[in-house]
Amino acid sequence: MNSGVGFRVCPAIGYDAVGNVSSVSSPSFYHTYRYDGLYRLISAVGDYTSTNGGLAQYTLQMSYDNLHNISNK
DSSP: OOOSOOOOOOOEEEEOTTSOEEEEEETTEEEEEEEOTTSOEEEEEEEEEOTTSOEEEEEEEOEEOTTSOEEEO
C-alpha cells in the first residue's frame, strides 16, 4: 500500500550567536536569514530545487519604522 508520503530529509538548521535561525538547508532547498541589532528579520534569501531539476529562488528585504512596524518589504 502506498500512502503517497515520500521520504523526508530533516533539514540542517544554523543559528546565530543569539539563537536566531540563520540558515535552513536540505538537499532540495537552502535559506539564509539576517537580522538587525533588535533581532528583527531584515533579509531572507533562498532557493528550491524540484525533483525534475527546476530551480526557484526568492529574496526578501525588510525595513522597519521607529515604532518597529514593517515599513518596506
